[in-house]
Amino acid sequence: MNKMKITPELLQYCREVRRHLHRNPEISFEEEKTSEYILEELNKLGLQGKRLAGTGVYTVIEADQPGPVIAVRADIDALPVQEKNDVSYASTVPGVAHVCGHDGHVAVLMGLAAMLKKYNNDVLGKVILIFQPAEELLPGGAVSVIGSGLLEGVDSILGMHLTTLLPTGTISLRSGSLMASINEFCVKVIGRGGHGSRPHDCIDPIIVGTQLVNAWQSIISRGVNPLEAAVLTVGSFNAGTAANIIPETAVLKGTVRTLSEKVRERIKNNFLKLTEEICKAYGASADISYENGYPVLINDERITNIIGDAAISNSIKLFNMPRPVMGSEDFAYYGHVCPAAYFFLGAGNVEKGYVHPNHSPYFNFDEESLPVGVQVILTTLERLWAEERKNA
Ligand SMILES: [Zn+2]
Numbered sequence: 001m002n003k004m005k006i007t008p009e010l011l012q013y014c015r016e017v018r019r020h021l022h023r024n025p026e027i028s029f030e031e032e033k034t035s036e037y038i039l040e041e042l043n044k045l046g047l048q049g050k051r052l053a054g055t056g057v058y059t060v061i062e063a064d065q066p067g068p069v070i071a072v073r074a075d076i077d078a079l080p081v082q083e084k085n086d087v088s089y090a091s092t093v094p095g096v097a098h099v100c101g102h103d104g105h106v107a108v109l110m111g112l113a114a115m116l117k118k119y120n121n122d123v124l125g126k127v128i129l130i131f132q133p134a135e136e137l138l139p140g141g142a143v144s145v146i147g148s149g150l151l152e153g154v155d156s157i158l159g160m161h162l163t164t165l166l167p168t169g170t171i172s173l174r175s176g177s178l179m180a181s182i183n184e185f186c187v188k189v190i191g192r193g194g195h196g197s198r199p200h201d202c203i204d205p206i207i208v209g210t211q212l213v214n215a216w217q218s219i220i221s222r223g224v225n226p227l228e229a230a231v232l233t234v235g236s237f238n239a240g241t242a243a244n245i246i247p248e249t250a251v252l253k254g255t256v257r258t259l260s261e262k263v264r265e266r267i268k269n270n271f272l273k274l275t276e277e278i279c280k281a282y283g284a285s286a287d288i289s290y291e292n293g294y295p296v297l298i299n300d301e302r303i304t305n306i307i308g309d310a311a312i313s314n315s316i317k318l319f320n321m322p323r324p325v326m327g328s329e330d331f332a333y334y335g336h337v338c339p340a341a342y343f344f345l346g347a348g349n350v351e352k353g354y355v356h357p358n359h360s361p362y363f364n365f366d367e368e369s370l371p372v373g374v375q376v377i378l379t380t381l382e383r384l385w386a387e388e389r390k391n392a
Pocket residue numbers: 100136358359
């Protein structure tokens with residue numbers, strides 16, 4: 001166990017990769033230079049990278065000894081945000097920045113690639129490293145990765161996200177539901193417009209819309225078991241142009257988050273029924289779009305426990321999350337294909353000022369966390385291989 005030793009050079013290497021990407025961010029589905037750079041870096045390590053899902057990359061590290069096929073995934077996209085950090089490696093692209101830490105995710109995966117190449121004799125079976133595009137934008141790059149067939153025959157997949165909510169030297173995770181599903185809706189209420197003084201001649205879409213907003217909240221408060229988590233937020237309600245005109249239409253947009261597919265389905269069914277019936281009751285009609293975003297991210301219990309043990313065995317603090325979070329991740333799709341596990345890697349540091357949350361224009365993280373991420377994944381792999389040897 002633990003033959004693969006992390007050295008100070010690994011931090012240096014991960015930092016270089018991270019800073020290069022941080023200077024040169026690209027948004028979802030447009031990661032052209034990012035994937036070129038990843039291909040070049042893999043090449044320097046003596047690994048052959050291949051294009052995947054448009055602007056993604058993957059590489060396979062194959063051992064002489066047969067064994068499990070394990071995939072590890074990093075997302076590679078940046079966000080349309082103007083960075084406000086004054087650092088030597090700040091984004092050089094106006095309005096685009098790595099403020100979700102995906103530059104760090106690539107650095108961890110590249111560090112892992114370097115380690116697996118160096119200790120190739122210890123590898124069992126196959127490790128597939130996936131540099132996935134477009135996590136930040138629906139439908140999410142994971143869908144295309146799965147569609148490419150790359151995961152056929154894969155026994156398990158690992159993933160992680162940097163967070164400044166935890167200090168460096170800590171990871172957090174839980175088995176079962178870890179992150180929420182997203183749905184997004186847009187409802188156009190079609191009424192009949194007219195003069196504000198003659199409501200009896202009109203069908204007022206604003207009145208219908210306000211009834212909808214209230215009724216939708218009752219789906220959560222009356223239709224969902226109070227011990228289950230669910231959120232429905234109407235984030236946009238647009239109608240009308242003047243004080244004395246009843247408009248023709250009103251458009252309402254919102255998001256729904258749940259932690260179980262059962263609750264997700266139930267809310268969707270109630271939403272569609274209620275919306276149609278209420279509109280009908282007022283003599284209006286509705287154009288409804290109700291789109292599925294990412295599903296609930298479910299962590300496989302066995303692999304989750306192995307990741308936790310891997311952290312502890314390296315004196316990395318483990319925080320067992322009592323509850324899931326209502327954020328979402330397209331990594332969730334991988335859990336539908338094979339056992340999957342995802343953890344949060346602490347990268348916060350109050351003294352160094354790494355306290356800003358993901359997506360903030362001031363987001364930055366402690367690079368000392370990068371080799372910690374490599375170590376956790378490496379030890380997890382070693383433990384999965386050890387289990388395989390035991391069962392052989
Ligand atoms: Zn993000």
